[in-house]
Amino acid sequence: MRNPAENAQLALxxxxxxxxxxxxxxxxxxxxxxxxxxxxxGAVGSLSGLRxxxxxxxxxxxxxxxxAGMSDQSGGNTQFGALLMLTPLVRAAATARLSHTGTSDVxxxxxxxxxxxxxxxxxxxxxxxxxxxxDVDALDVRRGSDAxxxxxxxxxxxxxVMTQSADRDxxxxxxxxxxxxxxxxxxxxxxxxxxxxKRASRVFLRLLADEEDTFxxxxxxAAAAAEATERAQSVLDGEEAAEALAEEFVERDINPGTTAxxxxxxxxxxxxxxxxx
Amino acid sequence: MRNPAENAQLALxxxxxxxxxxxxxxxxxxxxxxxxxxxxxGAVGSLSGLRxxxxxxxxxxxxxxxxAGMSDQSGGNTQFGALLMLTPLVRAAATARLSHTGTSDVxxxxxxxxxxxxxxxxxxxxxxxxxxxxDVDALDVRRGSDAxxxxxxxxxxxxxVMTQSADRDxxxxxxxxxxxxxxxxxxxxxxxxxxxxKRASRVFLRLLADEEDTFxxxxxxAAAAAEATERAQSVLDGEEAAEALAEEFVERDINPGTTAxxxxxxxxxxxxxxxxx
Numbered sequence: 001m002r003n004p005a006e007n008a009q010l011a012l013x014x015x016x017x018x019x020x021x022x023x024x025x026x027x028x029x030x031x032x033x034x035x036x037x038x039x040x041x042g043a044v045g046s047l048s049g050l051r052x053x054x055x056x057x058x059x060x061x062x063x064x065x066x067x068a069g070m071s072d073q074s075g076g077n078t079q080f081g082a083l084l085m086l087t088p089l090v091r092a093a094a095t096a097r098l099s100h101t102g103t104s105d106v107x108x109x110x111x112x113x114x115x116x117x118x119x120x121x122x123x124x125x126x127x128x129x130x131x132x133x134x135d136v137d138a139l140d141v142r143r144g145s146d147a148x149x150x151x152x153x154x155x156x157x158x159x160x161v162m163t164q165s166a167d168r169d170x171x172x173x174x175x176x177x178x179x180x181x182x183x184x185x186x187x188x189x190x191x192x193x194x195x196x197x198k199r200a201s202r203v204f205l206r207l208l209a210d211e212e213d214t215f216x217x218x219x220x221x222a223a224a225a226a227e228a229t230e231r232a233q234s235v236l237d238g239e240e241a242a243e244a245l246a247e248e249f250v251e252r253d254i255n256p257g258t259t260a261x262x263x264x265x266x267x268x269x270x271x272x273x274x275x276x277x
Numbered sequence: 278m279r280n281p282a283e284n285a286q287l288a289l290x291x292x293x294x295x296x297x298x299x300x301x302x303x304x305x306x307x308x309x310x311x312x313x314x315x316x317x318x319g320a321v322g323s324l325s326g327l328r329x330x331x332x333x334x335x336x337x338x339x340x341x342x343x344x345a346g347m348s349d350q351s352g353g354n355t356q357f358g359a360l361l362m363l364t365p366l367v368r369a370a371a372t373a374r375l376s377h378t379g380t381s382d383v384x385x386x387x388x389x390x391x392x393x394x395x396x397x398x399x400x401x402x403x404x405x406x407x408x409x410x411x412d413v414d415a416l417d418v419r420r421g422s423d424a425x426x427x428x429x430x431x432x433x434x435x436x437x438v439m440t441q442s443a444d445r446d447x448x449x450x451x452x453x454x455x456x457x458x459x460x461x462x463x464x465x466x467x468x469x470x471x472x473x474x475k476r477a478s479r480v481f482l483r484l485l486a487d488e489e490d491t492f493x494x495x496x497x498x499a500a501a502a503a504e505a506t507e508r509a510q511s512v513l514d515g516e517e518a519a520e521a522l523a524e525e526f527v528e529r530d531i532n533p534g535t536t537a538x539x540x541x542x543x544x545x546x547x548x549x550x551x552x553x554x
Binding site for chain 1: 278279283286287290291294304305307312313314315317318320321322324349350351472473474553554
């Protein structure tokens with residue numbers, strides 16, 4: 001029997017193995033500098049932080065440790081968003097409360113110290129930069145650990161941080177909604193048949209067709225985000241081939257990263273609820 | 278910095294991700310009932326046993342635990358042979374003696390209790406069967422844990438077991454040769470350039486071209502083993518396409534499993550010696 005931390009590690013591995021997942025690194029596609037092997041190493045490195053979450057460490061601290069371990073590979077940010085979802089889910093599962101209310105209790109209990117850890121995690125993934133313009137907000141994540149004093153002064157908890165980002169970040173939206181979409185997509189995985197990599201691909205497409213991907217929105221703009229959602233629906237409707245779309249999105253660097261994070265969270269919940277691998 | 282147990286887990290993941298590896302499950306190919314996802318789950322489950330090896334448990338006991346964890350998936354035997362190599366290699370690495378003599382010391386120190394654990398490991402992978410003919414040897418591995426009393430009576434150590442199988446089993450041959458081919462192939466990995474999945478594919482082909490695969494020999498016979506070695510050489514010589522050979526061998530169920538085990542061992546040694554992922 002896998003424990004929750006091991007199921008979270010397996011969810012990371014099954015997520016990146018799912019194919020086709022248009023725009024993502026998957027079992028069949030790499031970006032030049034972000035490859036499948038980096039996700040393998042990221043999953044290996046993440047486990048010790050995920051175990052801390054299961055064992056009762058602060059959620060922020062466990063997340064920061066998971067990100068530090070994940071970053072011990074040369075591809076850069078592989079699973080930051082997925083770990084931000086998996087950490088509270090693992091905690092909830094380890095306390096037998098893997099439910100909307102159980103996860104809400106976990107995220108609402110986060111403190112200012114958790115928020116500080118969350119900002120420290122950005123130091124590991126090259127989001128934090130030293131030469132920000134002075135007018136950038138004191139709590140901009142690009143400040144990384146330099147934001148810690150402002151967080152303490154303003155008494156901002158990690159749950160506060162997520163609440164403030166929920167309208168523009170799909171991961172934060174899960175934190176503040178009891179992981180609604182993750183739990184729903186887990187049921188899709190459990191209700192489906194066949195190899196997991198095909199189920200993961202299908203669930204990824206359904207999630208993307210349902211809601212615009214906030215990672216695309218931030219990186220590529222509103223038109224690309226709308227297009228990705230429409231074309232995922234076209235694939236589901238049988239009007240477009242998933243493999244061709246996957247090639248095109250990698251070519252155009254349209255990467256639905258938040259949808260991949262949601263897929264990882266859904267795989268974790270499904271594994272905890274009996275998905276057989 | 279990954280520790281030896283984590284590098285062993287990563288080696289399992291990088292091995293199965295290497296492609297093309299003619300006849301093996303790889304990043305691009307599944308058998309119907311033995312799929313990439315089973316290897317992912319096998320790698321997740323193996324870690325706790327590998328950690329025991331690093332922490333000083335008996336090699337046989339750590340191996341049996343790794344196999345028990347590996348078997349917590351529905352695909353059957355995914356990484357039994359690879360774990361049989363990785364367990365003593367992890368122990369050697371954890372004691373800073375990852376060398377021919379260091380690994381020889383580890384395997385020569387194994388006891389009768391380790392041999393009993395080794396036979397118990399077969400219970401987890403459906404090799405052990407209950408209705409063997411009476412004339413089958415008391416130490417046939419198909420007896421699984423039923424062989425324990427005979428092992429104790431005859432005072433057979435795990436090293437003895439491996440010595441007796443070395444001429445017909447490529448994994449046992451590594452145990453009794455100071456892991457000669459594993460260390461050599463690790464240098465090939467370190468000397469190469471480019472993505473790891475391509476290096477792993479190349480090293481797999483070189484190992485297969487160098488020596489007949491004993492898993493093929495046992496399952497498919499001498500002609501198939503000879504053919505696999507010849508055709509791996511043809512690929513290296515540019516006379517045959519690796520992808521086409523991979524399709525054909527999967528179709529014909531010619532699976533060079535021992536060569537995959539050697540590749541995993543080589544990846545582990547290379548990771549310990551600085552292979553950057």
